[in-house]
Amino acid sequence: MTAATATATARTGLAPYQTRRTFAIISHPDAGKTTLTEKLLAASGAIQQAGAVRGRASMRATRSDWMEIEQQRGISITSSVMTFEHDGLTFNLLDTPGHSDFSEDTYRTLTAVDAAIMVIDMAKGIESQTLKLFEVCRLRDIPIITFVNKVDREGLGALEILDTVADTLALDVSPVVWPVGQGVDFKGTIDLIGKRLLSPSGEVLETFEDVEDLMLDETYLADPVFASAFEMLDLALSGYPAFDRATYLEGHLTPVIFGSALKSISVAELLMALGTWAPEPRPQPAEPNPIQPSDNKVSGFVFKVQANMNANHRDRIAFVRLSSGTFKRGMRLKNVRSGKDMAVTNPMFFFGQSRELAEEAVAGDIVGIPNHGTLSVGDTLTEGAAIKVTGIPNFAPEIIRRVRLTDPIKAKQLAKALSDLAEEGVAQVFRRMIGADWLVGVVGQLQLEVLQSRIEKEYGVPIAFESVGYELARWVAAEDKAELKKFIDANRSTLAEDKDGNPIYLAQSNWWLTRMQQDYPKVEFFATRERA
Numbered sequence: 431m432t433a434a435t436a437t438a439t440a441r442t443g444l445a446p447y448q449t450r451r452t453f454a455i456i457s458h459p460d461a462g463k464t465t466l467t468e469k470l471l472a473a474s475g476a477i478q479q480a481g482a483v484r485g486r487a488s489m490r491a492t493r494s495d496w497m498e499i500e501q502q503r504g505i506s507i508t509s510s511v512m513t514f515e516h517d518g519l520t521f522n523l524l525d526t527p528g529h530s531d532f533s534e535d536t537y538r539t540l541t542a543v544d545a546a547i548m549v550i551d552m553a554k555g556i557e558s559q560t561l562k563l564f565e566v567c568r569l570r571d572i573p574i575i576t577f578v579n580k581v582d583r584e585g586l587g588a589l590e591i592l593d594t595v596a597d598t599l600a601l602d603v604s605p606v607v608w609p610v611g612q613g614v615d616f617k618g619t620i621d622l623i624g625k626r627l628l629s630p631s632g633e634v635l636e637t638f639e640d641v642e643d644l645m646l647d648e649t650y651l652a653d654p655v656f657a658s659a660f661e662m663l664d665l666a667l668s669g670y671p672a673f674d675r676a677t678y679l680e681g682h683l684t685p686v687i688f689g690s691a692l693k694s695i696s697v698a699e700l701l702m703a704l705g706t707w708a709p710e711p712r713p714q715p716a717e718p719n720p721i722q723p724s725d726n727k728v729s730g731f732v733f734k735v736q737a738n739m740n741a742n743h744r745d746r747i748a749f750v751r752l753s754s755g756t757f758k759r760g761m762r763l764k765n766v767r768s769g770k771d772m773a774v775t776n777p778m779f780f781f782g783q784s785r786e787l788a789e790e791a792v793a794g795d796i797v798g799i800p801n802h803g804t805l806s807v808g809d810t811l812t813e814g815a816a817i818k819v820t821g822i823p824n825f826a827p828e829i830i831r832r833v834r835l836t837d838p839i840k841a842k843q844l845a846k847a848l849s850d851l852a853e854e855g856v857a858q859v860f861r862r863m864i865g866a867d868w869l870v871g872v873v874g875q876l877q878l879e880v881l882q883s884r885i886e887k888e889y890g891v892p893i894a895f896e897s898v899g900y901e902l903a904r905w906v907a908a909e910d911k912a913e914l915k916k917f918i919d920a921n922r923s924t925l926a927e928d929k930d931g932n933p934i935y936l937a938q939s940n941w942w943l944t945r946m947q948q949d950y951p952k953v954e955f956f957a958t959r960e961r962a
């Protein structure tokens with residue numbers, strides 16, 4: 431019996447959901463996420479089609495290329511989720527858009543995963559986008575495995591990377607795969623878990639009981655690259671804690687694997703670490719009570735909605751993360767927000783670029799449900815129970831614009847377009863309390879371009895955006911309703927309502943926001959809001 435079948439057999443006592451590993455890869459653009467995704471799929475045996483993920487990399491080529499592809503859709507839909515099987519486990523990899531402009535979508539995707547891989551470019555350390563995404567993971571205590579990519583290139587020293595991660599993220603780090611040299615001097619890796627010394631092509635050069643023995647081996651010590659790697663590893667091992675799964679699961683410690691996605695170095699070890707350490711589906715925060723993945727009744731929530739291939743049909747796919755129960759095709763599920771039932775007849779699973787009908791799915795799985803706008807981001811689906819999944823936020827927009835209609839006859843179509851696209855999460859839409867202006871709020875400039883292009887192409891409404899002089903937006907609320915009313919009555923001209931009627935304050939600058947907070951100490955200003 432091979433090692434793989436031995437583990438697979440050991441998993442037979444588990445409930446199906448316990449074999450799911452649902453995760454995302456977070457990184458800064460260009461760190462190597464796409465390459466790593468391909469290599470993980472290849473290492474799992476899921477693809478012969480190396481390059482299946484490549485389509486996405488070309489999406490970034492230029493802004494206009496990206497727009498064209500986005501308009502054709504398709505590519506980004508199928509790569510939103512990639513499911514693959516390995517060693518008796520089902521891995522669901524949720525894609526987070528690489529473009530920093532789409533951070534809102536990315537954040538919401540992170541609400542649907544149980545674990546994350548953080549990819550860091552060895553030459554660059556922690557970059558801005560990585561830091562932002564890490565903070566979201568921390569908010570949700572999502573355990574993270576760190577993959578330090580590009581050891582085949584010159585970069586920062588391995589010890590320096592560990593220090594940077596530990597200091598910047600205030601997180602315990604624990605080296606588990608250590609590089610011997612890097613760039614042209616790269617001579618292999620030390621797998622501290624498997625207790626093996628591996629060559630650059632992954633052959634086992636040595637096995638050891640205790641890494642100390644390896645580090646005292648004269649044959650290797652004679653080589654200055656090995657001698658230096660051992661010295662650094664010695665410092666790392668004395669300076670940082672040994673890997674501890676419980677601490678990892680709490681999100682306080684990250685195991686660190688040095689490797690190269692491009693050269694397939696340490697990718698198998700990463701997959702092994704993910705399968706062995708990453709958690710099975712976790713309980714889902716919800717009201718009135720958290721949902722346990724072992725609950726018999728089906729429940730799930732929509733974390734992403736994407737327009738379908740054919741823009742003229744306004745078909746959309748809602749991506750649902752199942753939180754409990756065993757879903758079967760054809761089941762009727764209730765949308766708790768609208769109170770309406772729907773028969774789910776064509777649910778889909780995604781494999782690389784292809785999709786197929788989902789006959790059965792369990793907690794941790796991602797199911798795509800085609801619909802005509804009945805499902806929006808944040809919706810909870812259940813077999814009837816009045817449960818509401820929580821923790822799927824809207825983020826206060828960082829760019830606020832007035833929508834100017836160039837053809838006033840189309841006011842009605844504009845309202846429809848904005849409402850549809852807001853449901854889809856393309857942008858947030860606000861109505862000013864005074865006047866009839868539509869305002870849109872986004873986190874990144876590119877979102878505005880996509881919005882404009884889609885409203886024009888799909889709804890036939892040409893629009894332009896105008897600056898309104900607001901730089902910040904904050905949802906407002908107060909325990910004392912009279913206080914809130916007082917604030918609203920005095921500041922109507924700088925207030926708007928979101929699509930669910932919640933008041934949001936628009937500030938010209940941070941100075942104004944601070945001033946309002948001082949003037950109205952009983953009013954709270956929120957940068958995020960739970961979706962209805």
Ligand code: GDP
Pocket residue numbers: 457458459460461462463464465466487528579580581582583689690691692693
């Ligand atoms: P993404 O933007 O994070 O998805 O990054 P990509 O996977 O598209 O990689 C960005 C660039 O880095 C590409 O040119 C890759 O070929 C390159 N790259 C990825 N992994 C490695 C690696 O391990 N070593 C080297 N030298 N280059 C890599």
